Amino acid sequence: MTTDSPPTDRRRWLALAVVMTASFMDLVDVTIVNIAMPSIRRDIDASFSVLQWLSEGYALAFAIGLITGGRLGDIYGRKKVFLLGMGGFTLASMLCGIVSDPQLLVAARVLQGLMGALMVPQVLSIIHVTFPAHERGKVFGMFGAVVGLGAVSGPLLGALLTQWNLFGLEWRPIFLINLPVGIAGLLLGRRFITESKAPKALKLDLVGVALASAGLLMVLYPLTQGREHDWPLWGFISMAAALPVFAGFIAYERHKTRKDGSPLVELSLFKVRSFAGGVGVQLVFGLTTGIFFMVWTMYMQLGLGWSALRAGLTGIPFSIAVSVAAGMSVQKLVPRFGRNVLSAGAVVMAAGVLTYIWEADRYGADITSWQMALPLIVMGAGMGLIVSPITDAILSEVPREHAGSASGLINTTMQLGNALGLGLVSVAFFSVVDKADPRHEAMADIFSGAFTHALWWVVGGLVVVFGLMFLLPKHKATEAPEAAPELRADEAAPADEPELATA
Numbered sequence: 001m002t003t004d005s006p007p008t009d010r011r012r013w014l015a016l017a018v019v020m021t022a023s024f025m026d027l028v029d030v031t032i033v034n035i036a037m038p039s040i041r042r043d044i045d046a047s048f049s050v051l052q053w054l055s056e057g058y059a060l061a062f063a064i065g066l067i068t069g070g071r072l073g074d075i076y077g078r079k080k081v082f083l084l085g086m087g088g089f090t091l092a093s094m095l096c097g098i099v100s101d102p103q104l105l106v107a108a109r110v111l112q113g114l115m116g117a118l119m120v121p122q123v124l125s126i127i128h129v130t131f132p133a134h135e136r137g138k139v140f141g142m143f144g145a146v147v148g149l150g151a152v153s154g155p156l157l158g159a160l161l162t163q164w165n166l167f168g169l170e171w172r173p174i175f176l177i178n179l180p181v182g183i184a185g186l187l188l189g190r191r192f193i194t195e196s197k198a199p200k201a202l203k204l205d206l207v208g209v210a211l212a213s214a215g216l217l218m219v220l221y222p223l224t225q226g227r228e229h230d231w232p233l234w235g236f237i238s239m240a241a242a243l244p245v246f247a248g249f250i251a252y253e254r255h256k257t258r259k260d261g262s263p264l265v266e267l268s269l270f271k272v273r274s275f276a277g278g279v280g281v282q283l284v285f286g287l288t289t290g291i292f293f294m295v296w297t298m299y300m301q302l303g304l305g306w307s308a309l310r311a312g313l314t315g316i317p318f319s320i321a322v323s324v325a326a327g328m329s330v331q332k333l334v335p336r337f338g339r340n341v342l343s344a345g346a347v348v349m350a351a352g353v354l355t356y357i358w359e360a361d362r363y364g365a366d367i368t369s370w371q372m373a374l375p376l377i378v379m380g381a382g383m384g385l386i387v388s389p390i391t392d393a394i395l396s397e398v399p400r401e402h403a404g405s406a407s408g409l410i411n412t413t414m415q416l417g418n419a420l421g422l423g424l425v426s427v428a429f430f431s432v433v434d435k436a437d438p439r440h441e442a443m444a445d446i447f448s449g450a451f452t453h454a455l456w457w458v459v460g461g462l463v464v465v466f467g468l469m470f471l472l473p474k475h476k477a478t479e480a481p482e483a484a485p486e487l488r489a490d491e492a493a494p495a496d497e498p499e500l501a502t503a
Contacts, residue, residue, distance in 0.1 A: 012130045014192040018185050019123045020143060022086055024150040025178055026116045029093075030058065031154030033109075034293055035312050036162045036171040038301040043170050046102040048430050052224050053106045055294060056422035058113040060220065063415030064213050065117030067264055067408045068205070070125075074198035078122040078129075083189055085119030090182025097175035121408070129196040152319035159312025205256055208264030211249040216416070218242035223423040227430055266405040269398065275406060277471020278394030282410055283417040284468065285386065288461030290421020292353075295429040295454040303447025304365060314369040318376040325384025334389045338475035342386050342393060346466040349382025353459050357452050365444030386465075393472050428454040 033040075037051045073081040092112035099105050123143075131139050161173040169176070219242045222235030229235070256263040270276045300311040325345075333341045356375035363371060391410055398406045432450035 011192045012194075014188060015130050015194065016127065016139060016142075018189040018193060019082070019126050020146045021181060021185050022082070022089075022119050023123050023143070024146055025089065025181060026120050027147060027150030028154040028157060029112065029116070029175075029178070030055075031293070032158035032161075032174050033058075034297045035155045035158040035308050036174050037294075037297060039162050039171040039308060040105075041302075044100055044102055044105070046105070047228065049224050049228050049426070050102040050106060052294070052422050052425055054109050055290075056220065056224065056419050057106050057110040058116075059290070059415050059419040059422065060216060061110045061113030062117050062120075063412045063419060064209060064216070065114050066121060066412050066415065068209055069117040069119075070121035070408055071202050071204055071262075072118065073122040073125060074201035075204075077195050077197050078125045079189070079193045079195040081118055082122035082126060082193065083186060085115050085117070085122070086182055086185050086189065088115030089119055090178055090186070091115075093175045093178035093182065097169075097172040097179075125196065126193060130194055152323060155315050155319075156312045159308040163307060163309040203260055203262035205253075205262060205264040208249060208253055208256060211245060211252060212264065215242045215245040215249060216419070218245060220419060220423045224426055227426040227434065265409060266402065269402060269406055269409065272397055273471055274397045274473050275394055277468050278390070279410065279413050280468045281390065281465055281472070282394070282413040283420075284461050284464045285390075286414040286417020287421035287424065288458045288465070289383075290418040291425055291428055291454055291461070292458050294422055294425050295451055298429065299360075299447050299451035303444050303451065304367070305444070310369065314372055315376065317373045318380040321377045321380025322384040322387070325381040326388040327384075329385045330388045333385070334393075339393065339469060339472050340474075342390060342472065343466055343469040345382045345385030346462050346469060347382070348385065349379050350459050350462040350466075352376070352379030352382055353455050353462065357455050357459075360448050360452050360455075364448055365442065396473050424457070425454070428457040 033054050037054065040046055040054070041048075041051060069081065069085065089112060092108050092115055095108035096105060096112060099108060127136070127139055127143065158174050161177065162171050164173075166173045218238045222238045226232065226235040250267065253263040253265055253267055257267065270279075297311060300306045300314065301308065306314075329341055329345070352375045355378060356372070359367060359371055359375060391407070394410055395403055395406055429450045432453045433446055436446040436449065438446065
């Protein structure tokens with residue numbers, strides 16, 4: 001591994017602050033947009049499909065670029081690629097904050113996702129080469145705390161910035177706030193981050209990226225836009241034509257494996273039963289959460305007429321429940337009860353969703369934030385039981401030398417599931433809104449009906465998640481297994497740093 005001389009204590013802690021700030025920026029930008037969508041819709045006259053693409057485009061671009069971003073850092077230098085990604089992310093944030101055209105805003109969000117895919121995969125690698133082994137436990141603990149804070153603070157921060165209407169800019173500060181943070185990160189990162197490269201970096205698979213991107217867009221574009229065009233025939237043809245594209249992607253990945261052992265997706269990993277099931281869990285769980293968080297925002301603000309701040313404050317019990325349950329899950333429950341904790345998480349979360357359906361039907365437009373607290377706490381507790389231990393459970397039977405490729409694929413799958421869920425919002429939520437007659441129904445009742453309809457989709461997804469959990473190992477193995485012969489043939493990452501190649 002190529003590195004500069006080890007930095008002094010002060011220098012490496014400043015480097016840590018920079019990369020943690022970058023992770024925080026990315027996580028906040030994933031969630032901050034949802035709460036501002038009604039304001040965006042009013043300000044620039046954005047359609048519902050544009051609102052979907054604001055989150056969907058980011059998630060899709062981030063997912064598609066994630067593995068390639070990690071490899072670019074391994075090949076050309078993690079510091080170099082990290083700074084390129086951070087600079088691009090800052091520029092894209094500025095574009096998001098100044099454009100007034102809905103399509104240009106979507107394009108800026110896609111660019112933001114691509115730049116995030118360059119920036120984020122370098123974070124763990126930079127931490128690994130910056131800190132000695134005896135300090136990494138403490139550092140990764142701090143990193144986990146920052147990740148948790150970023151994930152739960154996005155909606156509240158978005159609500160505050162939107163509600164304050166700083167300088168009359170409406171929703172735009174949710175993006176513009178990244179400018180001073182990004183510029184400071186670039187200046188400090190250039191000075192304090194140590195450069196490093198992987199000793200045996202995997203090659204790029206740009207053909208694989210192109211095929212995967214084409215197939216996903218052939219599904220997601222008609223799924224998102226079809227509703228506004230009354231579900232035209234070309235949309236169904238596009239989705240059907242995606243199947244041979246995905247088949248071509250699989251064939252090419254096999255060819256790429258034989259050629260140089262550097263496929264975008266290491267298909268041999270799916271021979272590990274628990275990994276294949278775990279990837280299914282990530283995909284479906286990402287899909288269900290993608291549906292829920294978007295329709296929840298639409299329901300509270302467009303249906304019930306709540307302000308962004310009230311909607312953001314309503315979500316606080318959910319965020320607290322996720323954090324508390326996640327800590328208990330990893331530290332106390334999973335070591336004792338194993339896979340049953342994750343299965344219980346799906347059941348508890350479904351129970352919270354069913355409670356929400358009952359309350360939305362019972363109270364209608366008169367529902368209050370306090371009445372929503374119970375289902376949100378139950379849902380948050382269920383999610384917390386799943387999100388922290390799931391990656392470890394999926395990787396528990398993956399050979400150690402393939403953990404890097406597997407980790408990258410797990411992260412990618414979760415983002416793809418999120419993008420698919422956002423695309424399905426057209427069917428699960430907006431199709432119900434379209435069928436309603438505002439002349440005979442109050443807007444609150446229309447959106448409440450669409451919300452409960454979408455929640456049944458979430459319940460269905462959680463039932464699938466519960467079933468797939470049985471493919472995971474009952475308890476984590478004490479040691480990662482040795483690679484099977486067919487896995488050794490396309491070894492992906494050095495054994496001493498398995499999590500860094502693509503994660």
